[in-house]
Amino acid sequence: MLISQEMNNIRNFCIIAHIDHGKSTLADRILELTGVLHTTDNKQVLDSMDLERERGITIKAKSVRIPYKSKNGRDFILNLIDTPGHVDFNYEVSRSLKACEGAVLLVDATQGVEAQTIANAYLAIDAGLEIIPVINKIDLPNAMVDECRKQISDMLGLSGEDALLVSGKSGQGVPELLERVVERVPPPQTDESAPLRCLVFDSYYDSYRGIIPHVRVFSGTLTKGVKIMLKSTGKTFEVDEVGYFTPEILPSARLTAGEVGYLGAIIREVGDIHVGDTIISPDFPDTPAVPGFRKVLPMVFCGIYPISTNDYPKLTMALEKYILNDSSIVYEKETSAALGHGYRLGFLGMLHMDITIERLKREYGQDLIATMPSVIYKVITRRGEKIEELFIDNPSRFPEPNFIEHIEEPMVEARIFVPNDYIGSVMELSEKNRGSLKNMEHPDTRRALLTYEFPLAEIITGYYDRLKSVSRGYASMDYEFTGYKTGPLVKVDILVKENQVDALSYISDKDSAVTKARGLIHKLRKLIPRHLFSIPLQAAIGGKIIAREDIAPVRKDVIAKCYGGDISRKRKLLEKQKEGKKRMKMVGSVEVPQEAFLLLLKMEDEE
Amino acid sequence: MRGLYVHIPFCVQKCSYCDFYSLPNRLNSLKAYIEAVLQEAAQYDQLRFETLYIGGGTPSLVGVNGLNDLMTGLTGIFRIPKLVEATIEANPESISQDFLQSALKQGIKRLSIGVQSLSDTELQKVGRAHNACQAVQAIDLAQKEGFRNISADVILGLPGQNWQSLMTTLECLTGWGLQHLSMYCLAVEPHTPLAANLPGDLPCDDEQADLYWQAVELLGQRGFKQYEISNFCLPGYECQHNLNYWHGGEYLGLGPAAASHYKGCRYKNKPDLDAYLADPCGQKDEVEKLRKPEKAAEEAILRLRLLQEGVDLSGLIQKYGENNIMALAARLNQLSMKGRLLRDGFIYRLKPEDALVSNTILSELLGD
Numbered sequence A: 001m002l003i004s005q006e007m008n009n010i011r012n013f014c015i016i017a018h019i020d021h022g023k024s025t026l027a028d029r030i031l032e033l034t035g036v037l038h039t040t041d042n043k044q045v046l047d048s049m050d051l052e053r054e055r056g057i058t059i060k061a062k063s064v065r066i067p068y069k070s071k072n073g074r075d076f077i078l079n080l081i082d083t084p085g086h087v088d089f090n091y092e093v094s095r096s097l098k099a100c101e102g103a104v105l106l107v108d109a110t111q112g113v114e115a116q117t118i119a120n121a122y123l124a125i126d127a128g129l130e131i132i133p134v135i136n137k138i139d140l141p142n143a144m145v146d147e148c149r150k151q152i153s154d155m156l157g158l159s160g161e162d163a164l165l166v167s168g169k170s171g172q173g174v175p176e177l178l179e180r181v182v183e184r185v186p187p188p189q190t191d192e193s194a195p196l197r198c199l200v201f202d203s204y205y206d207s208y209r210g211i212i213p214h215v216r217v218f219s220g221t222l223t224k225g226v227k228i229m230l231k232s233t234g235k236t237f238e239v240d241e242v243g244y245f246t247p248e249i250l251p252s253a254r255l256t257a258g259e260v261g262y263l264g265a266i267i268r269e270v271g272d273i274h275v276g277d278t279i280i281s282p283d284f285p286d287t288p289a290v291p292g293f294r295k296v297l298p299m300v301f302c303g304i305y306p307i308s309t310n311d312y313p314k315l316t317m318a319l320e321k322y323i324l325n326d327s328s329i330v331y332e333k334e335t336s337a338a339l340g341h342g343y344r345l346g347f348l349g350m351l352h353m354d355i356t357i358e359r360l361k362r363e364y365g366q367d368l369i370a371t372m373p374s375v376i377y378k379v380i381t382r383r384g385e386k387i388e389e390l391f392i393d394n395p396s397r398f399p400e401p402n403f404i405e406h407i408e409e410p411m412v413e414a415r416i417f418v419p420n421d422y423i424g425s426v427m428e429l430s431e432k433n434r435g436s437l438k439n440m441e442h443p444d445t446r447r448a449l450l451t452y453e454f455p456l457a458e459i460i461t462g463y464y465d466r467l468k469s470v471s472r473g474y475a476s477m478d479y480e481f482t483g484y485k486t487g488p489l490v491k492v493d494i495l496v497k498e499n500q501v502d503a504l505s506y507i508s509d510k511d512s513a514v515t516k517a518r519g520l521i522h523k524l525r526k527l528i529p530r531h532l533f534s535i536p537l538q539a540a541i542g543g544k545i546i547a548r549e550d551i552a553p554v555r556k557d558v559i560a561k562c563y564g565g566d567i568s569r570k571r572k573l574l575e576k577q578k579e580g581k582k583r584m585k586m587v588g589s590v591e592v593p594q595e596a597f598l599l600l601l602k603m604e605d606e607e
Numbered sequence B: 001m002r003g004l005y006v007h008i009p010f011c012v013q014k015c016s017y018c019d020f021y022s023l024p025n026r027l028n029s030l031k032a033y034i035e036a037v038l039q040e041a042a043q044y045d046q047l048r049f050e051t052l053y054i055g056g057g058t059p060s061l062v063g064v065n066g067l068n069d070l071m072t073g074l075t076g077i078f079r080i081p082k083l084v085e086a087t088i089e090a091n092p093e094s095i096s097q098d099f100l101q102s103a104l105k106q107g108i109k110r111l112s113i114g115v116q117s118l119s120d121t122e123l124q125k126v127g128r129a130h131n132a133c134q135a136v137q138a139i140d141l142a143q144k145e146g147f148r149n150i151s152a153d154v155i156l157g158l159p160g161q162n163w164q165s166l167m168t169t170l171e172c173l174t175g176w177g178l179q180h181l182s183m184y185c186l187a188v189e190p191h192t193p194l195a196a197n198l199p200g201d202l203p204c205d206d207e208q209a210d211l212y213w214q215a216v217e218l219l220g221q222r223g224f225k226q227y228e229i230s231n232f233c234l235p236g237y238e239c240q241h242n243l244n245y246w247h248g249g250e251y252l253g254l255g256p257a258a259a260s261h262y263k264g265c266r267y268k269n270k271p272d273l274d275a276y277l278a279d280p281c282g283q284k285d286e287v288e289k290l291r292k293p294e295k296a297a298e299e300a301i302l303r304l305r306l307l308q309e310g311v312d313l314s315g316l317i318q319k320y321g322e323n324n325i326m327a328l329a330a331r332l333n334q335l336s337m338k339g340r341l342l343r344d345g346f347i348y349r350l351k352p353e354d355a356l357v358s359n360t361i362l363s364e365l366l367g368d
Helices: A023-033 A050-055 A087-098 A115-126 A145-156 A174-184 A309-325 A350-362 A420-432 A456-470 A510-527 A567-582 A594-602 B027-042 B059-077 B097-105 B120-125 B132-145 B163-175 B205-221 B240-246 B273-278 B292-303 B313-320 B322-337 B352-365
Strands: A010-017 A063-069 A075-081 A102-108 A130-136 A197-206 A210-219 A221-223 A227-230 A236-238 A241-245 A249-252 A254-256 A260-264 A278-280 A300-306 A330-336 A340-347 A368-370 A377-383 A386-392 A404-419 A436-441 A447-455 A476-487 A489-496 A506-509 A535-541 A544-551 A585-587 A590-592 B002-008 B051-056 B085-090 B110-116 B149-156 B180-185 B225-228 B231-233 B250-254 B259-262 B265-269 B284-289 B341-344 B347-350
Touching: A010 A023, A010 A087, A010 A115, A010 A174, A023 A063, A023 A075, A023 A102, A023 A174, A063 A241, A063 A260, A075 A174, A087 A115, A087 A197, A102 A115, A102 A145, A102 A174, A115 A130, A115 A145, A115 A404, A115 A476, A130 A145, A130 A174, A197 A309, A210 A221, A210 A254, A241 A254, A254 A260, A300 A309, A300 A330, A300 A350, A309 A340, A309 A350, A340 A350, A350 A368, A350 A456, A368 A594, A404 A420, A404 A456, A420 A447, A420 A456, A447 A456, A447 A476, A456 A476, A489 A510, A506 A510, A510 A535, A510 A544, A510 A594, A567 B259, A567 B265, A567 B292, A567 B352, A590 A594, B002 B059, B002 B240, B027 B059, B027 B250, B027 B273, B051 B059, B051 B240, B059 B085, B059 B097, B085 B240, B097 B132, B110 B132, B132 B149, B149 B163, B149 B205, B163 B180, B163 B205, B180 B205, B205 B225, B205 B352, B240 B250, B240 B292, B292 B313, B292 B322, B292 B352, B313 B322, B322 B341, B322 B347, B322 B352, B347 B352
Parallel strands: A010 A075, A010 A102, A102 A130, B002 B051, B002 B250, B051 B085, B085 B110, B110 B149, B149 B180
Antiparallel strands: A063 A075, A197 A210, A197 A278, A210 A260, A221 A254, A227 A236, A227 A278, A241 A249, A241 A260, A300 A340, A300 A368, A330 A340, A377 A386, A377 A404, A404 A447, A404 A476, A436 A447, A489 A506, A489 A535, A535 A544, A585 A590, B180 B231, B225 B231, B250 B259, B259 B265, B265 B284, B341 B347
């Protein structure tokens, strides 16, 4: 344990990389090599959520304090701040970057620079960080070190020749990397005597101690007993504990300027603290907020509803707790005629949505239905002389078609890296998803970099998954919002047994509306189990039916033989059948499986 | 009412759809088996039964001596001097004059023959050991020997079956003066050869439904009333032993895989002949004792299988107590309000046209 903690000895840095380029493995190796961690079984320390390990991605940023003795015998404290790699979590990257002075940019030697390598590198450059390029996985036989060096120089404008060669798996090159971090990453420029100023870059909820913010101290000192104030709300609290992550939390006497750690202050109310907020001293209320923290806007919206309407209060509680850990989600109450009371949630992207819903189900035990994701449409209406511009994130809230002048939808520019063999299929897919090709480059002989303009709606309804599948996983993509554009859009309603199901309404481009609706109705017919009565399924634009199929009544659902030896078994069978029904949502008299509400997403996969 | 079931786990060959516990090539254990059954029976010394049912497997394989040993033994252990009904199952390939005579002599006056179909192609496709001709001869023989209460099993939905062939089977059987028919939709049970190798000409559910309703109509015209989802008979020939199952009555099952319902418990012997021979009294398994409300619901779903009789709520109140049937009564009432059950005073019935989709309705009566 170090007693002297001079600023000169602190290095705050993060690792940024494209997904799967080996960031978590490298982080583990660093922890092992510095003795923070003694054994690693296959568990990655920073990816502690089950979901993260399952999907091989890091969702939440975390930080670890690492004591390090350099080759020339100097003691350092390295604060390694973990960042997520996926495009949806750019906002997490940007706030993690704010807490650092340097970034290790990792490139997989077998893959080269990918879409999110570029996106993350740009974020780090914009944040003014010292960037250390590293080529990882050099132990693999198909490593292409020279090509990677060239790409780092050509595509990122960094010095590729300077890039370190590392294997996160074997540990090769990791000692050199640590040396370079202490050499190149500047120590924090801070003033201990200036008034307190800290950035909240993450937080989690502890049921005993309330909300625990993760902070980077920019100036001043945090100690137990000190009073703090949140810049955005003006609320004050008294600090009852400060400390570091080792990676377990370890209380310490204080956190001084330049350091990274956590504080406890019995903050109970979810609304009291936001990630990105600045903590200051109530004695100096004019201390400015930490600038440049990018407030991100949600792009993808969906409804969530409890399967059983009685569970709405439980869902509310779970959601409030969840939001604490993820301030990027926006939410508001929503009521659906078909599904009852629920919430409309706004996410940064599809993966963000998937993961949130999955975590609400798994970790928070919520039995819920998620509806089809939607973007925010700009709908221009005219009622007599009155022209209005409405922003609508839920298709069921669309105005009557006869009042709509036109509809605008959000557009994105997407950069797609694709190996030569798959250019054709990626272009075909992109065209099908209303993409228009803006540019095509060849960063190296194996791959093309395609720049497309897409309606965001296409991206969120499964384009990314399909891109992966048509390119056998080789294509990578990143996108950014560019603005609104008028599109030939219509709202399609779905009727189940003559009842319009608001949660199934969606916006479609006119050209493919009928084909899509037919596909959806067909899928619905297969998905909704046969009932004792016949169920017409219809799709309509305005009052006009554009597709219809009928679910024939069930004809045979019987236990034919039921004698002495069958009774217990058959009773259990019927009980199970009843349990199965509970998992479905009643829409009028029809039992609709949860998957129905996300059906449109899965449609083209099986075409 | 209390019923006694004796399982005979032997057969000539395994049919492709069969998931009952029966073994081919084990008849050499027959003598030891009957001794074991009697040993198991001895645990329940002096118990009284009103019905007896010897099923299988293929009980007709036990032969004259086997049947005599079994019946003498059972009569010595249980109080069964005046059985309301005694049935033995027989398959056409193993019916002999001696056997039939001996059954009658032992007081077994009801015969259930595994006819299944009178189409040789259909029989072959599922690996039955007999053909249509043997089935006809067996029925003929039984009637000549004096059986006046004969039932035939028929399978609906056999590979390649169509209405023409099913109709022929049913017309013949009813025309020959049988008193009772059990007609089962073929179920593809997991882990059977049938499931492993599904024939392409297996009628689908909707086709089975078509066959079923045409059969129900034909049997009605021939004077056979449908007293249970899969059972039809001339007036007065309902199977008493089976009715007891559907009334939630007590029964004792002897032999491996045989099930019992005794003193409020359901249990089953393990399906293992060798283990049974070694220790006939130590095979009790899957013991289940339901609480009264669940018990009442179970009885209701069993009784609703009886399409004409239905379930009488007042009877359940008497048996289980009013407190224990509140939830059930509410559900029955709800289903009748929705038009899914017919209500006549305290009696609820399935609508006849819902017989083949009854799971959807019955499952509503279960669970919490």
